[in-house]
Amino acid sequence: MARPTPLSGFPEWLPAGRTIEQHILDALRRTFELHGFAGIETRAVEPLDQLLRKGETSKEVYVLRRLQEEPAGAPDAAADAGAGASQLGLHFDLTVPFARYVLENAGHLAFPFKRYQIQKVWRGERPQDGRFREFVQADIDVVGAGELPYHYEVELPLVIAEALGSLAALGVPPVRILVNNRKVAEGFYRGLGLEDIDGVLRCIDKLDKIGADAVARVLVAETGASPEQAAACLELAAISGGDASVVDRVRVLAKREGIESELLETGLAELGALVTAAAERAPGVVVADLKIARGLDYYTGSVYETVLVGHEQLGSICSGGRYDTLATDGAHTYPGVGLSIGVSRLVSRLLAADLVRVSRTVPSAVVVAVTSEGSRSGSDRIAAALRARGIPVEVAPTAAKFGKQIKYADRRGVPFVWFPGSAAAVAEDGTPVAATADQVKDIRSGAQVEADAATWAPPAADLWPRVEPALG
């Protein structure tokens, strides 16, 4: 086989990159669990008809076929895949599978059900910077049975703020969470006399991409808005701010437009509560931004997007919102709210912009040298004694000259090399040779000291690989 080349859109990291990603995933998981979210995983596949319920994403789905199977929807394929499912596709997010999991297992779950889920998802989109065909998402969601109190719409972005904030220690830039409320948008648009709410939202969603003038034109062309209505929509979208005064500014605008809407008032009360709570618990992180629309049409309340400060052009690294009717089997409905962190997008930027460094590329804190292949089992015993006390250790691959064994450690960034001592012996001429103690060398400083595998430990900062800000 010739030397293989990467597949565009399917990122893979070298061990250093994976170490960074793993530290991020561990930190996210810890915050999620500290907040009581239970971890679950769902299968990678869903019946194609489920994946295509929202027409918008249909072009992104990867469809599966067993190699020996009759192509596309043969009877055997349907029977194989389970009742009613003609074809399987890879999931393109974790929200649709989670809604299905909730419906399928409702009888076994306790509601409100808080879960986190960290898995890969697949989208057949054309790859570009920060946009992949396979990528890792880390999601949190809460769903209720029949109802879900509003306060979860406040809680979830604050959990995300804490989770992403905990990554600062690793060198991740600060984030800004932009929030809006569908009820505000819908109440305002309807109050203006507009009917095609989804259409207006889709236009507003393009604001950052195509600019205000172009959005005004498509609003008129596609949603039947008058130029005045389009201008009012854009004026609403221009409002943003980190405290409850944004609510007053929306009210002033609505009054000027003669809008009276209960839905708008409900939405403004919710948005105000969110911004006020966030200003107390995560000051400066959460900002109301009335242009945030989110393309997916299942959101019904709060919507969220998140930018990495200084890397806004990367797009949102964490999005979500409140949804009321995504998970329903007709008889029961499970409203929810959730956010999804685009871990691969975040990691790819950290690596590309060299924002983060890792202290070594292997877990080992120590390489135990091997004096001769005949004494390898002695080196193995030293390693086992260190590991038994929680110290990551490997044994040198060959009994090469010590200089070469030190180089083995150095190439991997392993800070310590351990030299086994020798037992007491008798030389060929009969002279007794005293036993020598084990020694351990810090190969960064060159300092070498006697050491006992039953008691020695590296400094805490050297025990495991560190992930740190690159400029730290």
Place this chain on the structure above:
Amino acid sequence: MARPTPLSGFPEWLPAGRTIEQHILDALRRTFELHGFAGIETRAVEPLDQLLRKGETSKEVYVLRRLQEEPAGAPDAAADAGAGASQLGLHFDLTVPFARYVLENAGHLAFPFKRYQIQKVWRGERPQDGRFREFVQADIDVVGAGELPYHYEVELPLVIAEALGSLAALGVPPVRILVNNRKVAEGFYRGLGLEDIDGVLRCIDKLDKIGADAVARVLVAETGASPEQAAACLELAAISGGDASVVDRVRVLAKREGIESELLETGLAELGALVTAAAERAPGVVVADLKIARGLDYYTGSVYETVLVGHEQLGSICSGGRYDTLATDGAHTYPGVGLSIGVSRLVSRLLAADLVRVSRTVPSAVVVAVTSEGSRSGSDRIAAALRARGIPVEVAPTAAKFGKQIKYADRRGVPFVWFPGSAAAVAEDGTPVAATADQVKDIRSGAQVEADAATWAPPAADLWPRVEPALG
């Protein structure tokens, strides 16, 4: 949407099952990292021609197609997927992708390269007990550049023994690792005058399924063996044992058959060294078993299978071996040795046989009660104070009666409920009302005590969910 039903072969766990799986994955990862294995992940897809290099597995591969793409191998699909790749399939193991990763990144890796990899894999096989279409594997491998010392064939099964042994605390039954060496088998068969080594191995591999008589028949029918040669092969396959005496028994048999083979001698020396080292470092766990063949034809030295003691009929839960030519680009070859744990198979058995129990289904050690929705922010502050000290906490979903809030905790197995105190106040009649302290209740014993969120902590055993033997 109607209530969805499970897809056969695509297992999903409820939160309790996932907690068990996560504890197992965490324990495996810890052992792998203590031994210096670096974690990597590879993409889920490989070019189809790479996946089909070994003909045997072709029927298991899932092929991908973008929904909007021209079916099967259209020019655009090829251009999209990367140079030379006409179609993509889901990987069916982690060894083939790892070999590709090594070739692709050889210039950036330090050899010998030790990695672990924990990911899902997919095989379109007919599902049955312990055999899934989507499942999690946890692999360790070491590859060298050009050469790889034999001692890694001893080290890797011992790392696995330690990793699987560490699961005993969770309630996982002990394991037995069965080892053989391809050189022994090949040397013996060639010494007998047999030529179709792969054919003989495939027949011997069926011993447990179809029995010795049937294997003797297919050896004669399919590999051209005489009845006497078949009988000798079966006699070799019947040899097993936990110490180096197995080597002597093979030598006696070989001598009786008039076999003289350097390859056999090399294999016996290796197998003897493995069994001897294992008897010292993992007594009773590693057993030489000369019938272990492994179907895949890329193994060239040691081969391994692992059974769960008392659950042998489940099949191997961890298999692997030494391979010399899997990763080669013509100019360079990277020989390796590795083993793969079938995590889903293991977890499905633990759950089906009720071997393991989990102390609760959510991470939370504490539910902070909410006295009234107006005071929710006070409960949030208590929760934040506890979390800041590493205690997993959630806040009750509603300000229901305390009995209902206690039931909320109880349903999830959360051991503690925290009742916020009240600030000093003045009653309506002007009487001063003294402040009351926070209290925390152990809802298992009913014991309730005053507590301060800045100092209180649950017993260490209650801090996180425990996974334990069900009969413990």
